[in-house]
Amino acid sequence: MEGSLTARDRVGIQDFVLLDAYTSETAFMDNLRKRFNENLIYTYIGTLLVSVNPYKELGIYTKKQMDIYMGVNFFELPPHIFALADNVYRTMISETSNHFILISGESGAGKTEASKKVLQFYAVCCPSTRLLDNVRDRLLLSNPVLEAFGNAKTLKNDNSSRFGKYMDIQFDHQGAAVGGHVLSYLLEKSRVVHQNHGERNFHIFYQLVEGGEDELLRWLGLERNCQNYRFLIQGECAKVSSINDKSDWKTVQKALIIIDFEQFCINFCNEKLQQLFIQLTLKSEQEEYEMEGIEWEPVPYFNNKIICDLVEEKHRGIISILDEECLRPGEATDFTFLEKLEEKMCGHPHFVTHKLADQKTRKTLERGEFRLLHYAGEVTYSVAGKLFNVATQFKSSLAGLTEILMTKEPWYVRCLKPNHCKQPDRFDDVMVRHQVKYLGLMEHLRVRRAGFAYRRRYEVFLKRYKALCPDTWPHWKGTPAEGVQRLIKHLGYKPDEYKMGRTKIFIRHPRTLFAIEDAFEICKHELGKGPETHTYNITLNSFLTATKIETCWRGLQARKERERRAWAVKVIKKFIKGFMNRNQPVSMDNSEYLAFVRQSYLTRLKDNLPKSVLDKTTWLTPPPIMQEASVFLRKLHTRLLLRKYVRGISSQQKVQLQIKALTSDIFRGRKENYPQSICQPFADTRININIKVLQQICPEGIKYSVPVIKYDRNGFRPRFRQLIFTQAAAYLVEEAKIKQRVNYSSLKGAQCPINSKSMIVVRFDIQPGKEGFVDFKSSSEAMVYRTKNGHLMVVGPHNAIVNSRDKS
Numbered sequence: 001m002e003g004s005l006t007a008r009d010r011v012g013i014q015d016f017v018l019l020d021a022y023t024s025e026t027a028f029m030d031n032l033r034k035r036f037n038e039n040l041i042y043t044y045i046g047t048l049l050v051s052v053n054p055y056k057e058l059g060i061y062t063k064k065q066m067d068i069y070m071g072v073n074f075f076e077l078p079p080h081i082f083a084l085a086d087n088v089y090r091t092m093i094s095e096t097s098n099h100f101i102l103i104s105g106e107s108g109a110g111k112t113e114a115s116k117k118v119l120q121f122y123a124v125c126c127p128s129t130r131l132l133d134n135v136r137d138r139l140l141l142s143n144p145v146l147e148a149f150g151n152a153k154t155l156k157n158d159n160s161s162r163f164g165k166y167m168d169i170q171f172d173h174q175g176a177a178v179g180g181h182v183l184s185y186l187l188e189k190s191r192v193v194h195q196n197h198g199e200r201n202f203h204i205f206y207q208l209v210e211g212g213e214d215e216l217l218r219w220l221g222l223e224r225n226c227q228n229y230r231f232l233i234q235g236e237c238a239k240v241s242s243i244n245d246k247s248d249w250k251t252v253q254k255a256l257i258i259i260d261f262e263q264f265c266i267n268f269c270n271e272k273l274q275q276l277f278i279q280l281t282l283k284s285e286q287e288e289y290e291m292e293g294i295e296w297e298p299v300p301y302f303n304n305k306i307i308c309d310l311v312e313e314k315h316r317g318i319i320s321i322l323d324e325e326c327l328r329p330g331e332a333t334d335f336t337f338l339e340k341l342e343e344k345m346c347g348h349p350h351f352v353t354h355k356l357a358d359q360k361t362r363k364t365l366e367r368g369e370f371r372l373l374h375y376a377g378e379v380t381y382s383v384a385g386k387l388f389n390v391a392t393q394f395k396s397s398l399a400g401l402t403e404i405l406m407t408k409e410p411w412y413v414r415c416l417k418p419n420h421c422k423q424p425d426r427f428d429d430v431m432v433r434h435q436v437k438y439l440g441l442m443e444h445l446r447v448r449r450a451g452f453a454y455r456r457r458y459e460v461f462l463k464r465y466k467a468l469c470p471d472t473w474p475h476w477k478g479t480p481a482e483g484v485q486r487l488i489k490h491l492g493y494k495p496d497e498y499k500m501g502r503t504k505i506f507i508r509h510p511r512t513l514f515a516i517e518d519a520f521e522i523c524k525h526e527l528g529k530g531p532e533t534h535t536y537n538i539t540l541n542s543f544l545t546a547t548k549i550e551t552c553w554r555g556l557q558a559r560k561e562r563e564r565r566a567w568a569v570k571v572i573k574k575f576i577k578g579f580m581n582r583n584q585p586v587s588m589d590n591s592e593y594l595a596f597v598r599q600s601y602l603t604r605l606k607d608n609l610p611k612s613v614l615d616k617t618t619w620l621t622p623p624p625i626m627q628e629a630s631v632f633l634r635k636l637h638t639r640l641l642l643r644k645y646v647r648g649i650s651s652q653q654k655v656q657l658q659i660k661a662l663t664s665d666i667f668r669g670r671k672e673n674y675p676q677s678i679c680q681p682f683a684d685t686r687i688n689i690n691i692k693v694l695q696q697i698c699p700e701g702i703k704y705s706v707p708v709i710k711y712d713r714n715g716f717r718p719r720f721r722q723l724i725f726t727q728a729a730a731y732l733v734e735e736a737k738i739k740q741r742v743n744y745s746s747l748k749g750a751q752c753p754i755n756s757k758s759m760i761v762v763r764f765d766i767q768p769g770k771e772g773f774v775d776f777k778s779s780s781e782a783m784v785y786r787t788k789n790g791h792l793m794v795v796g797p798h799n800a801i802v803n804s805r806d807k808s
């Protein structure tokens with residue numbers, strides 16, 4: 001609203017509600033014209049949007065414009081169809097309620113364009129899905145088909161819509177479009193059998209005859225000549241220079257692949273919609289008053305229910321009488337119908353016929369006519385040919401539509417056609433004034449203004465005008481409501497000029513508001529002028545400067561926020577698209593998403609790597625695109641762990657490992673309980689081999705310190721028996737290997753007699769007084785076992801034993 005206030009002196013006013021002479025059609029027209037001449041085609045009446053067809057591109061529907069209007073308060077920016085679309089959408093999301101946008105206006109006024117702009121806005125600004133694109137394409141592509149079947153050449157318009165369109169988009173609770181449909185209603189079916197002079201039947205018939213393939217025509221039993229069909233030539237204009245039926249047939253066919261108002265009825269529809277419009281507008285006004293605790297004052301407005309009843313009331317309305325007349329036995333003619341109407345409607349203030357009219361009116365009416373006084377003006381109808389034969393059907397389809405609309409929150413776009421010639425920069429006063437009238441714009445304005453023209457939250461009102469009262473300025477310590485009360489008392493508002501609600505102040509007349517606006521402007525100008533200003537003025541000046549800076553700062557923040565949101569929407573859209581295409585080959589659609597997946601996997605992997613080479617289970621499951629990389633990384637990491645491990649082991653551990661490896665060669669798969677021994681380290685405290693013996697065998701000492709195997713002095717403990725045996729055997733096999741480098745002469749005098757060419761027997765003390773023997777034998781395969789005579793047989797590598805024996 002502040003936007004409207006500051007702009008009112010520039011190009012008219014942006015909201016008719018603030019028009020002081022709100023009952024004056026001339027003032028209304030002046031404002032509309034003034035703005036139209038400056039290419040400002042949109043003006044509000046509260047939340048209703050009035051749009052005047054510019055018949056030229058204005059560059060106001062770009063993506064940039066969409067971004068500007070996205071998420072911004074309705075009244076903060078100049079009026080626009082995007083502002084309305086955005087507000088509807090945001091209200092729907094926040095209140096989880098159903099809404100409808102009623103776009104009305106005469107043929108060529110810009111309804112289709114407006115609906116396309118709304119769809120485009122949603123397509124760009126709502127969370128996008130493939131489904132939404134599908135919904136939008138279907139809704140947009142349905143146009144050629146709808147036009148072929150529902151549009152016809154009339155005297156007014158070569159491409160006039162002879163039906164109403166109801167487009168529905170369904171959103172899920174997060175605001176994403178999930179479906180939609182198009183309903184047509186009030187199709188002018190009578191046109192199929194009758195066309196006035198200069199008019200045609202529906203386009204589709206001519207398209208089919210002119211453009212249909214030979215085979216199709218043959219199959220349908222048709223000839224390629226419209227002149228052969230009476231229903232196509234009644235208006236004597238089957239060929240129209242501005243229409244290319246042949247190529248239109250192609251367009252319709254293509255669109256079909258993709259997608260798999262009688263004047264009486266039109267006026268009746270307008271009448272019903274007007275009724276709905278007034279009811280809903282009044283309802284929302286009343287609700288706001290109730291919410292604010294303000295007493296509801298009856299709003300004087302013209303209720304067109306009387307006209308709706310006149311047409312549709314059961315048993316008594318025009319449509320019922322028509323039905324009865326058609327069904328009754330005996331001869332029913334156009335004139336018997338008129339007589340019935342005269343009999344039943346006699347005295348009705350909105351119905352008149354030649355017979356019922358006063359002398360003056362009678363002159364303007366033929367005998368076969370009746371006149372209805374619609375809310376938008378008088379219309380005369382002819383009963384000839386009973387043009388009302390589909391009225392009942394119209395009535396029920398309208399009732400269905402009204403029912404749908406009554407369950408939703410209304411928003412209105414009223415489209416105006418500025419001239420008949422479809423020319424830019426031409427504003428035909430008479431024509432626009434007529435539309436303003438029959439679209440009920442003055443009526444709507446009256447309803448909006450019947451109560452209070454302006455309402456504002458206390459905080460906002462006080463913040464703007466507090467400088468006008470010394471008590472509230474520069475800071476008001478009390479509640480905003482008290483501050484506003486003090487302020488308006490200081491300004492001298494009369495009690496009937498305003499009402500204090502729970503959260504808002506309601507101001508009855510715009511002039512009251514404009515007075516305070518003007519005072520504010522003067523105050524700024526006068527008091528902030530020169531260095532000689534007194535303290536109050538200086539402080540005011542700094543206050544105004546601060547306000548200006550704050551406004552700029554807020555604007556900047558709002559712009560940043562908008563940009564941030566737009567960016568977020570883009571990123572989220574891309575992310576969702578990427579997610580949906582994550583298993584596809586890399587493409588524009590998923591490359592960023594896949595990069596994100598890669599990065600996120602690597603980051604998580606970094607923090608969850610296995611810490612030990614023995615840990616074979618810890619490894620994050622990779623996403624499909626990282627499978628190969630994961631295998632490679634795992635190998636690399638295992639190698640690193642191994643290297644670290646190897647570098648870290650002591651020489652003792654190394655010996656253990658070597659022996660373990662050797663043990664494995666010997667026992668793996670041969671001894672049942674070998675696996676259990678693997679993780680048990682060889683302990684040199686368990687076995688106590690008499691080192692002396694071994695030293696005798698191995699004078700080099702240190703080399704032979706390998707078998708530092710000691711039997712426990714207490715003998716083998718049963719549970720370690722196997723282990724110890726394994727361990728001892730492994731050492732001894734190692735010993736057998738070492739022997740290849742031993743000069744066997746050094747064994748002379750040792751207690752290790754050699755009793756066979758192929759075997760060496762070593763005797764050693766298990767413990768004092770108890771001896772043991774190990775037999776060494778050569779073979780290609782290493783093994784250790786206990787022989788029948790209780791010796792430990794160590795079968796060593798071939799060379800070791802042979803060499804030893806040879807050397808001996």
Ligand SMILES: Nc1ncnc2c1ncn2[C@@H]1O[C@H](COP(=O)(O)OP(=O)(O)OP(=O)(O)O)[C@@H](O)[C@H]1O
Pocket residue numbers: 053054055056057058105106107108109110111112113114157159160161415
């Ligand atoms: N906002 C706009 N900006 C520029 N041109 C417009 C705009 N709105 C309408 N027009 C022009 O006016 C023409 C008629 O508009 P449109 O088809 O939307 O009218 P309509 O009200 O849907 O008519 P009908 O009831 O016959 O379907 C458009 O083809 C376009 O050239």
